[in-house]
Amino acid sequence: MSDETKGAEPNVQLWTRDGFLGALSVVTRSTYAPDYLSVEGPHAPRRAVLEHLVPGDASDPQALPTTVATSRIGVKLHVSARRAPMPFVVRNVEADEIHFIQSGTVKFETDVGSLIAGEGDFVCIPRAIAYRYGPTHGAMRSLIVESPSAVKLTPPAPSGMLNIARDLKYAEIDPEIAPGGPTRLILKTLDGENTVFLMPHDPLSLGVRLSDSVPVWKLNLTKIQVHAYLPEGGPPSHFLSSGAGDLLLFNLSARLGGRPPIHINADFDEVICYVQGPGAWGGCTEPGTLTWVPKGVIHHGPSEDVPEGYQAWLLETRATLRWTPQAIAASQLMETGNYAPHPSNVK
Ligand SMILES: [Fe+2]
Incomplete structure (x- = not known):
């Protein structure tokens, strides 16, 4: 992965509690933390193009x-x-x-x-x-x-x-x-x-x-304003939540600001639906692309500052999700830099 795709500060790494709202810890690392060579087991990042999932x-x-x-x-x-x-x-x-x-x-x-x-x-x-x-x-x-x-x-x-x-x-x-x-x-x-x-x-x-x-x-989705901290960027803000605080929804469409930091979300699984362009969101270009980063899995995430624009939304949940066999069959492992298919598992 080139330095360009890693972002300006590839070695800074955050660990955060309670999604975007809790304690955080910041360190630097000598390597690009999201890289992984292979993975086995259910708690691994995946992506699926909804068109490839044929519901009953x-x-x-x-x-x-x-x-x-x-x-x-x-x-x-x-x-x-x-x-x-x-x-x-x-x-x-x-x-x-x-x-x-x-x-x-x-x-x-x-x-x-x-x-x-x-x-x-x-x-x-x-x-x-x-x-x-x-x-x-x-x-x-x-x-x-x-x-x-x-x-x-x-x-x-x-x-x-x-x-x-x-x-x-x-x-x-x-x-x-x-x-x-x-x-x-x-x-x-x-x-x-x-x-x-x-x-x-x-x-x-x-x-x-x-x-x-x-x-x-x-x-x-287009009627929900995006929230950004300028000029350096910062977390989005949710528009919907559950009473128990275990589910949050955000508009994660294109917005001004810096690329997200490399981070570990200690408490929430992150599911993002890339709805449509015209702009690409990192490795996501096909309308209706679903990405999932389970809690505790280090990830970076594509830049959201895309001048051409795109529409996307984010579901954060304290639930630990498990994809069904049918969904796994229609999906791919995902790399957590730009959310493209992982090189180990390109079908
Ligand atoms: Fe995240």
Whole structure:
């Protein structure tokens, strides 16, 4: 690796607690710390292009999204690529879900109303809200984050990063959904043992809304302002977090400032979704590239100061993620300098 790709200060190394918010220790090293020759075992950085992960629901309308990663505390990642609306209804009774729409236009119908989400939208469906979704034009692709701890928008200040009044869109009652006939309702639990009720009617056929609050909303990634410390750079700030503090979401799109330091994140796994360019983010150029650096694995990370721009988001979680065999088969080991495929494992 050349000095140019290593950054200006390749030998400075940070160890940090509590993500970007806790204690830190800084040392220098005589070598470029992210380099590794080979690795065996599950706690190794990986990357996958979502297009290469073919979820079961792409060909089987009866399938649920395909799991990419699980964890002991119940944080999970799934992918979906439906070509038709779900012929059933799901209610996750143990976790909130954030659906990120990587491509396509998706209609969500829920217990509290409907909304149409487009590319770059995060859609929040809290625990115990029943829903179904499907593409409006034949194809879609989404990444789903499941969080047992309730999530909420927690920007650093009431205004600035988010313009809630302008950009947060809530589900609205859709009078077109008829009572219909018998409908399967799947209650989803963390153990994966789904329970299926047969209901006499479509449970998503609603009347009118009586309360002010609507728990299902959408927010586009491009509407979340990036946060930077100039001129030298610094950590991003999250826009969403879980009540237990075990899950944080950030807009990690291109921003001014210096390259991240070489560091070890003691408490959080880092999952980054490179959504699209036009600019490259280090070794990531294909839209919908998912990268994962497990906690305690030293990494550098590409420069985020890319004049052409790109869109990306970061999930930090205290969960120790484990990729499923299917996701491992569709992914590659990753080097943690620029997040390209690791030389030992280029397929
Ligand atoms: Fe990091």
